[in-house]
Amino acid sequence: MKFRCEREILAEALATAGRAATSRSGTLPVLSGVRLDVKDGDLTVTGTDLELTIRLSVHVHSDQNGSAVVPARLVADIVKALPAGAVEVSIADDEMSISAGRSQFSVRPLSLSDYPAQVEPGGEPVTLASAEVGNALRQVVRAASTDDARAVLTGVLIASEDDGLKMVATDSYRLAVRNLPQSSILATGQKVLVPGRALAELQRILSGDDELTVRLGTREAVFEVGATRLTTRLIEGEYPNYRNLLPSSHPNILTVGREALLEALRRVKILAQDSTPVRLTLGGDTLQLTAITQDVGNAAEEIDASYDGAEMTVAFNPDYLAAGIDAIDGDEITLATMDPMKPAVLRGVGHDEYLYLLMPVRVP
Amino acid sequence: MVKADGCVAIHADGGAYKPLNWMNAPNTIAEITDGDPRQWVITNPKKETLTITLYEVISDSAHELGDDPGLQKDGVEAHLQELLATSPHTIEDGLTLVRREYPTAIGPIDLVCRDPDNVVVAIEVKRRGDIDGVEQLARYIERLELDSSLGAIRGVFVAQSIKPQAKVLAESRGFTWVEVDYDTLRGIAPDELRLF
Numbered sequence: 001m002k003f004r005c006e007r008e009i010l011a012e013a014l015a016t017a018g019r020a021a022t023s024r025s026g027t028l029p030v031l032s033g034v035r036l037d038v039k040d041g042d043l044t045v046t047g048t049d050l051e052l053t054i055r056l057s058v059h060v061h062s063d064q065n066g067s068a069v070v071p072a073r074l075v076a077d078i079v080k081a082l083p084a085g086a087v088e089v090s091i092a093d094d095e096m097s098i099s100a101g102r103s104q105f106s107v108r109p110l111s112l113s114d115y116p117a118q119v120e121p122g123g124e125p126v127t128l129a130s131a132e133v134g135n136a137l138r139q140v141v142r143a144a145s146t147d148d149a150r151a152v153l154t155g156v157l158i159a160s161e162d163d164g165l166k167m168v169a170t171d172s173y174r175l176a177v178r179n180l181p182q183s184s185i186l187a188t189g190q191k192v193l194v195p196g197r198a199l200a201e202l203q204r205i206l207s208g209d210d211e212l213t214v215r216l217g218t219r220e221a222v223f224e225v226g227a228t229r230l231t232t233r234l235i236e237g238e239y240p241n242y243r244n245l246l247p248s249s250h251p252n253i254l255t256v257g258r259e260a261l262l263e264a265l266r267r268v269k270i271l272a273q274d275s276t277p278v279r280l281t282l283g284g285d286t287l288q289l290t291a292i293t294q295d296v297g298n299a300a301e302e303i304d305a306s307y308d309g310a311e312m313t314v315a316f317n318p319d320y321l322a323a324g325i326d327a328i329d330g331d332e333i334t335l336a337t338m339d340p341m342k343p344a345v346l347r348g349v350g351h352d353e354y355l356y357l358l359m360p361v362r363v364p
Numbered sequence: 365m366v367k368a369d370g371c372v373a374i375h376a377d378g379g380a381y382k383p384l385n386w387m388n389a390p391n392t393i394a395e396i397t398d399g400d401p402r403q404w405v406i407t408n409p410k411k412e413t414l415t416i417t418l419y420e421v422i423s424d425s426a427h428e429l430g431d432d433p434g435l436q437k438d439g440v441e442a443h444l445q446e447l448l449a450t451s452p453h454t455i456e457d458g459l460t461l462v463r464r465e466y467p468t469a470i471g472p473i474d475l476v477c478r479d480p481d482n483v484v485v486a487i488e489v490k491r492r493g494d495i496d497g498v499e500q501l502a503r504y505i506e507r508l509e510l511d512s513s514l515g516a517i518r519g520v521f522v523a524q525s526i527k528p529q530a531k532v533l534a535e536s537r538g539f540t541w542v543e544v545d546y547d548t549l550r551g552i553a554p555d556e557l558r559l560f
Contacts, residue, residue, distance in 0.1 A: 172558045245559050343559060359557045 001038045001066025002090040005058065007082050007100060010089075013045045013058050014076040016228065019201055021072035022049035030114040033069040036091070038062045046118060047072055052198050053118065054205075056228040069110040070096050078105050121222035121231065123215035126185040130225060134206040136167055136178045137199050139327040139354050144196030145171035155193035155235040157242075160186035168242055169196060174320050175242055175343075175357040176327065185214045193239060194221050198232035205230060245357060247343060250336035252309025254282055255349065258333045262325050264289050264301045269318040271299035277361040278318040282337075283311035291318070314340040315363040324356035366393065368429070372406050374416065387414045440546065445474050445489045447549040448522065452477050452487075454549060455522055455542050459485060468507040484508070484517045493523030493541065498533045 014034060022031045027049065035046040041062050046055040068091040075098070079087060082100040090097050091109060098105040137156075145153035150172075157168040164181040186192070198221075205228050206212060213224040223230045265278065272278050272291035281288040287305035292298040314337055325333060330348030337344040340363075346356040365373045370389035391408040406414040445464065452459040458480035466476035466486075475487040486508060488501040501519050508517050519539035521530070526541050534541045 170559065172560055175559060240560055341557065357559070359559050362557060 001036065001068055002064040002088075003038050003043055003060040003062040004086050004088050005043065005060040007079060007084055007087050009058050010043075010060075010087055011076065011079045013043070013056055014072070014079055016056055016205065017045040017047035017054045018072040018076050019047065019204075020049060020052045020054040020230075021047035023073065024049075028114065028116075030069055030110045031116075032072060033110040033115070034072040034075070035067065035069045035112075035115050036089075037067045039065050048116065048118075050116065051195065051233050052201065053231040054201065054228065055118070055231075058227065064090075066091065067112060068096065069112050069115045070107060071110065074107060078107070119231075121215045121217070121220075121229075123217045123222070125213045125215050125224075128183055128185065128212045128214060130206045130210045130212040132180065132183070133212055134203060135329075136180055137203040137206075139329075139356075140167045140169045140176045140178050141196050141199050141203065142169075142323050142327060143171060143174050143176035143356070144169035144199075146196070147171070151235055152193065152237040152239055154196050155239070156196050156199050157191060157193055157239045158186070159191035160184060160188050162188065168239070170240065170242060173317065173359050174324065175245060176324075177242070177246075177355050177357075179353045181353070185216060191239075192216055192221065193235040193237065195232055195235055198230065202230050245343065246355075247336075247338055247345065250338060250345065252282065252307070252312070252337045254280075254287060254305055254307045254309075254335040254337075255332055256287055256303065256305040256335070258325060258328060258331055258348070260303045261287070261333065262322065264303050265318060265322050265325065268299045268301050269322065271297055272318045275317070277315035277363060278321065279313050279315045279363060280335075281313045282307050282309065309337075312337070312340055313363070314344065315361045316344075316358055317361055320358055324358055327356055328354065372404075372414065372416075385414065387412075441489065441491050444491065444524070444544070444546055444549070447546075448487070448489060448544070449475055451549070454544060455487065455520060456485070456540075468504055470503060470507055473504045473508070479518070484514045485520055486517055487520045487522055490521075490523040493521060493526030493530045493543075495527070495530050495533055497521060497523065498530050498537065498539065501534075501539060502537055 017034045021034055031049055037044040038060065041059060042057050043060040044055060044057045046053065078098055082103055085100060087098060087100045094108060096107045096109050098107065140156055144156055148154060153171055159166045164179060165183040165185065167178045167180065169176050202223050205225050210225050215222040220231055220233050268278055268289045268291045271293050273293040273296060276291065276293050279290045281290065285304065285306060286302045288300060288302050290298065290300045324346045328346060328348040329351045332349040334347050334349060335344055340360055343357050343359050346358065348354065365375060370391055371387065372393065373383035373386040375383050387406045387408055391406050394405045396403040396405060402418045404416040448455060449461055449464045452461050452475065456479065459477040462476045462478055464475055465472040473486050474489040477485045477487060479485055486501065486505050488497055488504065490497045498521055501521055505517055505519050508514055521534045521539050521541040522544055524544060524546055526543055531541055
């Protein structure tokens with residue numbers, strides 16, 4: 001195999017596919033590599049850890065077709081470090097040579113025959129607007145759990161409903177729900193659980209005005225954007241009934257500027273150390289945020305707000321609260337609560353398609 | 365190494381606790397002494413065999429180690445005490461902590477609390493509750509009773525699991541006993557509320 005490619009393009013392709021390659025020991029050693037296939041001017045780079053596969057093609061100037069598996073991390077680091085301009089790559093039996101300008105590297109490839117075969121996607125392709133899906137992923141994926149102990153919660157539920165698509169994620173402390181009206185990739189009533197990690201990668205791949213093509217199988221989901229294809233295994237299991245968690249009424253509603261709240265929280269949070277919460281004192285036309293860390297100090301800030309309800313103090317994990325406010329679209333947000341021990345609901349004013357439910361923290 | 369229960373393990377200088385090869389009990393060991401070198405043939409109920417050829421015997425000794433005393437992990441016990449100190453209500457409703465490691469002349473008491481009637485409650489925490497632990501609690505309470513300012517004192521014996529004899533002894537001494545679940549206690553993040 002022999003090809004020539006611009007450094008930027010090659011580095012980007014290696015980095016993207018390399019994110020699906022595994023660095024975990026104990027798995028198949030060849031999975032720490034990326035597979036390169038050169039065919040008539042197209043280089044295809046594939047990375048997989050058997051759960052998630054990322055494959056993309058770029059145009060190169062090829063002299064000789066061929067396939068090889070090379071160490072993902074090492075080769076990506078080399079290409080990234082090369083001087084700008086064209087990079088020449090050639091791979092013979094047991095040597096990969098990479099050169100650019102006066103730099104010259106030679107790397108041992110991994111075993112091509114050990115690399116798992118890639119399955120071509122089945123299922124009906126459905127096209128979605130990538131900008132809208134990208135924003136929905138940004139809002140929802142953050143609430144998915146990263147704790148493998150409860151695998152179901154590491155997924156994002158994508159469910160088809162009468163009025164379109166619903167995306168749901170929760171880590172049992174918070175819950176994000178996003179509606180995508182008029183989008184349909186599933187039969188009505190059907191639902192799948194897609195790993196949050198795969199969707200976080202998809203979010204990075206989605207850009208600009210590209211169209212996103214989705215194919216949902218029974219065991220895997222395939223997402224295609226331009227020349228990049230992401231395949232992920234679906235999570236099996238029963239998702240918690242999140243509808244029961246959504247409170248039916250909220251007697252207390254706070255309306256506050258999104259940016260002002262986020263800024264104030266960012267400052268006050270500095271003194272919410274060692275997982276101490278940030279307290280929100282609700283009442284009148286100001287919102288007070290306070291944080292107290294024993295033996296360290298405390299912080300307080302007041303911001304203008306309008307509040308309709310009983311006076312109370314409710315406390316939250318500052319990171320979870322900030323993540324929720326950050327996810328919301330619009331200039332103003334509402335925080336609706338029942339009492340300091342019940343989940344609070346954050347929404348953007350005029351943006352009913354998204355809600356972020358957050359459990360408070362008990363404070364004395 | 366041949367253990368009293370019959371299991372056989374072949375160890376090397378490295379590899380920590382992991383044997384190079386082994387055969388679990390129950391099994392039978394036949395020593396074949398007529399050949400040179402000697403061989404041991406270990407056979408399990410599935411008729412699988414492990415044959416060990418002994419080329420050189422440097423030392424051959426047998427030691428009686430007696431009853432298995434069980435493994436006591438101090439880390440867990442200390443953590444258990446810590447968890448119970450932050451949520452004494454899991455031992456008994458309405459308890460409030462006075463002090464962890466309450467000092468006495470014969471050693472510190474794990475937890476000293478007060479109940480809603482303001483009665484002092486001395487608590488001994490163990491991983492495995494047996495008679496020794498109950499006796500220990502009794503000795504501590506004797507010491508505490510020397511201090512008349514404390515008033516009446518109750519004893520509570522807390523462990524992950526308590527042996528039946530220890531339960532009987534605790535009751536006969538007028539103590540109450542409570543079995544607690546370590547994993548559940550660990551799962552109780554004191555202030556973090558969950559959606560489900």
